[in-house]
Amino acid sequence: MKTEQAENVQEPNRNFRAIDSATGFRISDDFERFSQKNDAFSRSTWDPVLQSKKATNFFQAYLMPHSKPRKGEGYQHLDYALRNAAWHMATTIRQIAPGRGEGFQDYFTAHEEGWNEEVDVGNPEQASKVVKNAAIMLGADLVGVAEYDERWTYQERFRRSTLKPGQIPTAEAPDLPEGMTHCIVLGSQMPLSLNRTVPSALSGGASGIGYSQDASTCISLAQFIRNLGYEAYASMNDTGPSIPYAVQAGLGEYSRAGLVITPEFGSRLRFTRVFTNMPLQADQPIEFGVKKFCELCRKCSNECPPQAIAKGDAVSEPHNTSNTKGITKWTTNAEKCFKFWCSQNTECSICIRVCPYNRTFNNIFDRAWRRLAGSPLRRLALWLDDKFNSHTAKKAGWWWKERNANKQRYSSITIEK
Numbered sequence: 001m002k003t004e005q006a007e008n009v010q011e012p013n014r015n016f017r018a019i020d021s022a023t024g025f026r027i028s029d030d031f032e033r034f035s036q037k038n039d040a041f042s043r044s045t046w047d048p049v050l051q052s053k054k055a056t057n058f059f060q061a062y063l064m065p066h067s068k069p070r071k072g073e074g075y076q077h078l079d080y081a082l083r084n085a086a087w088h089m090a091t092t093i094r095q096i097a098p099g100r101g102e103g104f105q106d107y108f109t110a111h112e113e114g115w116n117e118e119v120d121v122g123n124p125e126q127a128s129k130v131v132k133n134a135a136i137m138l139g140a141d142l143v144g145v146a147e148y149d150e151r152w153t154y155q156e157r158f159r160r161s162t163l164k165p166g167q168i169p170t171a172e173a174p175d176l177p178e179g180m181t182h183c184i185v186l187g188s189q190m191p192l193s194l195n196r197t198v199p200s201a202l203s204g205g206a207s208g209i210g211y212s213q214d215a216s217t218c219i220s221l222a223q224f225i226r227n228l229g230y231e232a233y234a235s236m237n238d239t240g241p242s243i244p245y246a247v248q249a250g251l252g253e254y255s256r257a258g259l260v261i262t263p264e265f266g267s268r269l270r271f272t273r274v275f276t277n278m279p280l281q282a283d284q285p286i287e288f289g290v291k292k293f294c295e296l297c298r299k300c301s302n303e304c305p306p307q308a309i310a311k312g313d314a315v316s317e318p319h320n321t322s323n324t325k326g327i328t329k330w331t332t333n334a335e336k337c338f339k340f341w342c343s344q345n346t347e348c349s350i351c352i353r354v355c356p357y358n359r360t361f362n363n364i365f366d367r368a369w370r371r372l373a374g375s376p377l378r379r380l381a382l383w384l385d386d387k388f389n390s391h392t393a394k395k396a397g398w399w400w401k402e403r404n405a406n407k408q409r410y411s412s413i414t415i416e417k
């Protein structure tokens with residue numbers, strides 16, 4: 001196995017872009033753009049390696065009549081009811097047009113005609129500020145801008161409805177319009193209190209809320225840009241991976257768990273994107289010590305039940321077809337991860353719950369800890385996290401009890417997410 005030879009050093013090749021020196025992704029000559037048919041969710045519909053009765057049950061359980069509540073805490077009717085309600089908007093928005101039903105991997109059909117000529121909103125720096133302010137107002141918790149990078153556009157799209165039994169899906173080009181110059185990356189935080197109840201069906205509500213909020217924000221932001229006379233295309237999982245764009249847009253650093261750790265929410269976030277031809281100013285990748293901290297800390301890989309997260313160095317070899325070929329990075333084994341989800345009949349975010357960066361950062365202690373974690377005293381930061389910050393799972397019953405305890409008034413000010 002090829003291991004990382006030196007930090008941020010890369011031999012230029014035809015797939016290299018200048019930004020790779022700042023993101024730390026090391027792209028080699030054999031890099032291939034990912035195909036959507038190869039992600040674990042798509043494969044579970046056509047590839048015998050991931051097809052199973054459990055996989056079918058897993059997807060169906062997001063529709064209430066097919067959910068299978070059971071006695072265990074966190075898997076009861078109330079828990080599935082809230083989880084599925086949290087996902088409801090993310091799924092429904094994609095099914096507005098007739099004949100749709102591909103779920104959260106599908107493209108949006110909610111783009112409407114905007115203004116008929118480009119409105120001047122200032123130079124690229126000013127235009128970026130306008131767009132970012134609009135994004136926050138429309139519901140984003142984080143926003144950044146990256147230049148369009150064709151390496152992160154799927155080679156082929158996957159459409160379940162065109163699949164024939166026993167057939168490998170046929171290629172379909174992504175719908176992304178020509179001429180996109182920038183990608184606006186939006187982040188929606190997942191509630192910390194729900195994340196604490198992982199693993200449980202209830203905790204799946206955290207991702208559902210993130211996805212539903214994302215869907216609303218990115219469609220609205222795309223429409224705002226279209227209303228200014230520019231092309232804009234809202235995208236969630238239908239055009240390519242979000243993670244590289246989130247790193248390039250300066251929202252956070254890539255981590256051992258294969259997620260982006262942000263200074264504001266750790267990795268407890270969902271990302272979505274709006275592609276546009278509006279002239280914008282791209283942000284720069286940031287560094288606040290995550291890579292070095294991850295080299296020391298292995299909480300996610302130690303706690304991952306199917307051992308899907310790398311314990312060693314970044315490597316270039318993919319585990320299987322669900323990984324992108326030709327990038328040296330920490331890579332999660334998506335087959336193992338997905339099979340575990342199916343065995344639980346709900347999604348898992350243990351790697352997010354146990355991460356030392358999984359904090360609110362709304363108090364001086366968390367912010368001081370973040371500085372320490374990014375300094376040469378990171379070993380002390382890890383020890384402090386072990387000693388004083390419990391990332392152990394809470395029972396779903398705790399969540400329901402907390403929520404229902406002695407409240408006279410219910411508002412987002414009095415109830416922390």
Ligand code: SF4
Nearest residue numbers: 304308337348350351
């Ligand atoms: S989601 Fe769960 S199974 Fe998947 S990598 Fe994270 S801890 Fe492991």
Ligand code: SF4
Nearest residue numbers: 255294297299300355
């Ligand atoms: S748990 Fe530790 S190793 Fe894993 S992503 Fe978080 S900081 Fe990195």
